[in-house]
Amino acid sequence: MWDQILQFLLTGITLGSTYALVALGFAIIYNASDVVNLAQGEFVMLGAMSAIALSAGQGLPLPLAILLAVLLTLVVGLMLQRFAIAPAKGITVVGTIIITIGASIFLRGLALLLWGKDIQALPHFSGETPLRWGDLTLLPQSLWVMGGTALLVLGVQLFFNRTLLGKAILACSCNKTAAQLVGINVGRMLLVAYGLSALLGAMAGVLVTPITYTSYDAGIMLGLKGFAAAVLGGMGNPMGAVAGGLLLGLLESLAAGLISSGYKDAIAFIILLLVLFLRPSGLFGRAVSERV
Amino acid sequence: MPSSEPLLQVRGLQGCYGPVRVLHGVDLDIAAGELVALVGANGAGKTTLLRILSGLHRASAGQIRLDGADIGRLPPHRIVAAGICQVPEGRQVFAPLSVSDNLRLGGYAQRRDPAWLERRLRFVYDLFPILAERHAQLAGTLSGGQQQMLAIGRALLGRPRLLLLDEPSMGLAPLLVEEILRVIGELNRQGVTILLVEQNARAALSIAHRGYVLETGRVALAAPAATLLADEGVKRAYLGY
Numbered sequence: 001m002w003d004q005i006l007q008f009l010l011t012g013i014t015l016g017s018t019y020a021l022v023a024l025g026f027a028i029i030y031n032a033s034d035v036v037n038l039a040q041g042e043f044v045m046l047g048a049m050s051a052i053a054l055s056a057g058q059g060l061p062l063p064l065a066i067l068l069a070v071l072l073t074l075v076v077g078l079m080l081q082r083f084a085i086a087p088a089k090g091i092t093v094v095g096t097i098i099i100t101i102g103a104s105i106f107l108r109g110l111a112l113l114l115w116g117k118d119i120q121a122l123p124h125f126s127g128e129t130p131l132r133w134g135d136l137t138l139l140p141q142s143l144w145v146m147g148g149t150a151l152l153v154l155g156v157q158l159f160f161n162r163t164l165l166g167k168a169i170l171a172c173s174c175n176k177t178a179a180q181l182v183g184i185n186v187g188r189m190l191l192v193a194y195g196l197s198a199l200l201g202a203m204a205g206v207l208v209t210p211i212t213y214t215s216y217d218a219g220i221m222l223g224l225k226g227f228a229a230a231v232l233g234g235m236g237n238p239m240g241a242v243a244g245g246l247l248l249g250l251l252e253s254l255a256a257g258l259i260s261s262g263y264k265d266a267i268a269f270i271i272l273l274l275v276l277f278l279r280p281s282g283l284f285g286r287a288v289s290e291r292v
Numbered sequence: 293m294p295s296s297e298p299l300l301q302v303r304g305l306q307g308c309y310g311p312v313r314v315l316h317g318v319d320l321d322i323a324a325g326e327l328v329a330l331v332g333a334n335g336a337g338k339t340t341l342l343r344i345l346s347g348l349h350r351a352s353a354g355q356i357r358l359d360g361a362d363i364g365r366l367p368p369h370r371i372v373a374a375g376i377c378q379v380p381e382g383r384q385v386f387a388p389l390s391v392s393d394n395l396r397l398g399g400y401a402q403r404r405d406p407a408w409l410e411r412r413l414r415f416v417y418d419l420f421p422i423l424a425e426r427h428a429q430l431a432g433t434l435s436g437g438q439q440q441m442l443a444i445g446r447a448l449l450g451r452p453r454l455l456l457l458d459e460p461s462m463g464l465a466p467l468l469v470e471e472i473l474r475v476i477g478e479l480n481r482q483g484v485t486i487l488l489v490e491q492n493a494r495a496a497l498s499i500a501h502r503g504y505v506l507e508t509g510r511v512a513l514a515a516p517a518a519t520l521l522a523d524e525g526v527k528r529a530y531l532g533y
Contacts, residue, residue, distance in 0.1 A: 164397070167389065167396070168397060168400060170388070171386050174386050174388055178384040178386065180369065181380055182400050183368075184397070186369075
């Protein structure tokens with residue numbers, strides 16, 4: 001029994017790592033502009049699908065394909081901000097969110113046209129022979145997912161705590177007028193935020209796709225789960241989003257194992273509803289009144 | 293002190309919010325080295341004028357020249373880079389960031405000159421020792437007076453050729469108002485050109501060289517500060533005699 005639960009926890013952390021990266025992407029853009037970027041899941045799908053196309057389709061070595069796929073998604077994120085969000089200057093937050101919905105549908109359609117409807121997989125980075133400790137097993141790819149997520153989260157943390165650029169983005173989120181008055185180009189900061197979110201999404205995609213597979217519409221579910229994780233952690237709190245992602249992954253995995261795998265996806269949305277009913281600022285969120 | 297060629301020259305400035313016109317053709321000159329007070333009642337258009345000077349709001353007509361260069365169409369970050377730094381009304385410090393982060397962000401436009409920033413940071417810490425003492429504290433936890441000092445320090449790190457101050461005395465205890473005004477006067481003596489916007493007209497005029505009285509979007513009076521302080525109309529309307 002305990003071995004089984006430990007096994008569920010391992011699976012949960014792997015899954016949760018992906019949600020954490022997607023949620024982190026949500027938090028970064030939300031922080032910089034109060035906008036929920038509903039194309040966040042499509043960044044994950046794009047990273048994964050283009051890596052597959054470049055490695056399996058074009059025959060590039062896997063590391064190179066991954067690098068190019070991440071860069072490509074980064075460019076897509078920058079273009080989304082530059083050509084879809086920025087021109088709609090002065091629009092409401094809800095209006096911007098609707099633009100991101102449009103962008104997500106567009107990106108999904110593009111992926112469908114380019115790569116078809118099939119479910120596709122990326123090769124495991126270092127083999128598929130599970131590691132074993134007694135009854136516990138773990139795919140080497142899970143270690144890639146956890147390690148990669150840990151590094152990325154640490155990197156984002158350092159970026160916001162140690163660099164002037166990171167702090168300038170935080171400044172925009174806490175007081176846009178004051179940020180402008182110290183000479184910060186707010187539009188530029190938004191561009192950086194979208195780029196960073198796209199980068200995190202793409203990394204999440206290439207890390208987890210060897211285990212979970214992907215398809216042109218995989219971004220919908222990942223986006224929704226990541227959003228649930230971000231809300232759970234407290235929207236706009238990057239480290240809360242990471243914690244929310246891990247927690248969501250664990251709960252899902254436990255529910256799938258102990259109750260029924262049929263309820264796996266429902267868990268995220270039940271949690272989302274419960275959080276919104278009981279604690280709308282999230283587990284680690286600032287009180288709403290502080291965001292003046 | 294006041295030289296012949298103005299550092300800032302504003303001509304015929306009009307500002308609207310939607311259909312409502314708030315400024316009806318304001319003319320204003322500030323010479324390098326001057327401390328100019330802009331006084332007027334609530335709603336006279338003082339803050340709007342500052343918002344336009346900083347590029348936060350687009351003027352609907354008129355000209356703004358800084359050292360002869362037209363800056364009326366520049367976005368806010370370019371205006372800061374050109375040398376106009378504003379201490380906004382109500383401080384508006386970055387509350388969740390530390391005092392030293394607030395100051396470093398104040399120097400964002402000068403980020404390519406770290407040696408100058410380092411010197412300037414020491415200067416600000418000497419000017420407001422309490423900020424040095426609390427450099428690691430979150431700005432939101434400072435008192436009102438300390439936040440005002442932080443907001444001024446933050447603007448000084450932007451290397452202002454012209455420093456705009458919007459109601460720096462607002463909400464402060466009388467002793468602190470005195471302290472802030474003393475520092476503003478001191479900064480000016482050290483060569484910082486200042487436009488000081490205040491509802492506390494007497495305090496502002498007592499340290500300024502010249503003053504403008506703004507009434508419902510028009511310059512009603514422009515004169516040396518001493519003249520305004522002695523003017524019967526000004527006394528009645530703004531100084532509370």
